[in-house]
Amino acid sequence: MEIKIGIQHTARELNLESNLSAEEVEAAVAAALKDGGVLTLADEKDRKVLIPGSKIAYVELGEPTGRRVGFGAI
Template sequence: MEIRIGVQHVAREVVLESEQTPDEVQKLVETALEKGTPLVLTDERGHHVVVPGNALGYIDIGSETRGRVGFGG
């Protein structure tokens, strides 16, 4: 699933593909916002992305459904 993170005072957003579920990501975001702790997400390749909780502008959590490949309808 694709996750897009807007960081305050940064022009570009952070985009990553993750194997985490939308519910897991939402809980991590809520905790980071409530406690002011860093948001730590893991991408498909096992890399960790760390964003300070107090710098989060927005989070766009994609659906778990992956798009089709090819020309089918």
């Protein structure tokens, strides 16, 4: 699953691919926002991302799009 996280006072968003389901990510984000804790997510290569809950601006969840190859019609 593709996850995009906007962080306050940062021009760029954080993009990562994770094996977590949308429900698992939603629960982790809700817990971090509610308690003012830290959002911890692992990407496909088991690297961890830690974000303070108070600094999260938005979270966008979606399925990854397949990469297009070649010069075929769009």
